[in-house]
Amino acid sequence: MSAQHLIRPLLLTLALAGLAGCSGFKEQLGLTKQSPDEFRVVARAPLSMPPDFNLVPPSPGAPRPQEGTPTDQARTAVFGGPGGAQPLGSPGPDDQAFLDAAGAANADPSIRQVVDAETRQINSESESFIDSLIFWRSPEAPGTVVDPAAEQARIRENQALGRPVTEGDTPTIERREKGILEGIF
Numbered sequence: 183m184s185a186q187h188l189i190r191p192l193l194l195t196l197a198l199a200g201l202a203g204c205s206g207f208k209e210q211l212g213l214t215k216q217s218p219d220e221f222r223v224v225a226r227a228p229l230s231m232p233p234d235f236n237l238v239p240p241s242p243g244a245p246r247p248q249e250g251t252p253t254d255q256a257r258t259a260v261f262g263g264p265g266g267a268q269p270l271g272s273p274g275p276d277d278q279a280f281l282d283a284a285g286a287a288n289a290d291p292s293i294r295q296v297v298d299a300e301t302r303q304i305n306s307e308s309e310s311f312i313d314s315l316i317f318w319r320s321p322e323a324p325g326t327v328v329d330p331a332a333e334q335a336r337i338r339e340n341q342a343l344g345r346p347v348t349e350g351d352t353p354t355i356e357r358r359e360k361g362i363l364e365g366i367f
Contacts, residue, residue, distance in 0.1 A: 324360075329353040
């Protein structure tokens with residue numbers, strides 16, 4: 183066999199191996215899984231005849247009979263509907279029995295003020311806790327303070343040289359007043 187006969191199958195094999203990595207080539211050969219699009223799958227209920235054959239088609243622009251006007255909906259919600267529904271705000275017999283057993287008739291009329299006062303006290307305590315978390319360092323007073331490390335070095339140097347301890351200038355640190363958010367970050 184000649185070298186030309188070997189080169190063609192080798193090139194064809196290399197080309198197929200290179201195309202095998204492409205997703206489009208795999209799809210055309212059917213090597214990838216084809217799952218349905220979950221947004222396009224629709225379940226359709228079987229058709230059935232309505233129980234009342236005398237239904238009248240709605241007229242355009244007419245209100246829907248099951249909804250009514252907003253005034254009617256509000257009236258039904260507040261005062262109860264024709265189905266014997268309890269109006270809002272009045273408990274049923276089971277609820278009334280529960281309220282009687284719990285002693286709701288003997289409730290303190292000023293309970294709202296008591297709860298508000300307790301909540302204010304809890305909030306003030308939690309604010310101080312939050313402040314201690316945020317501002318965990320005690321604030322440094324502005325002004326001039328002695329630099330302890332430099333002062334110690336100055337005193338040791340004076341003692342080593344036999345001079346009096348008070349000789350020389352005292353090293354100081356000048357602290358300026360910090361801004362509102364300075365030191366938090």
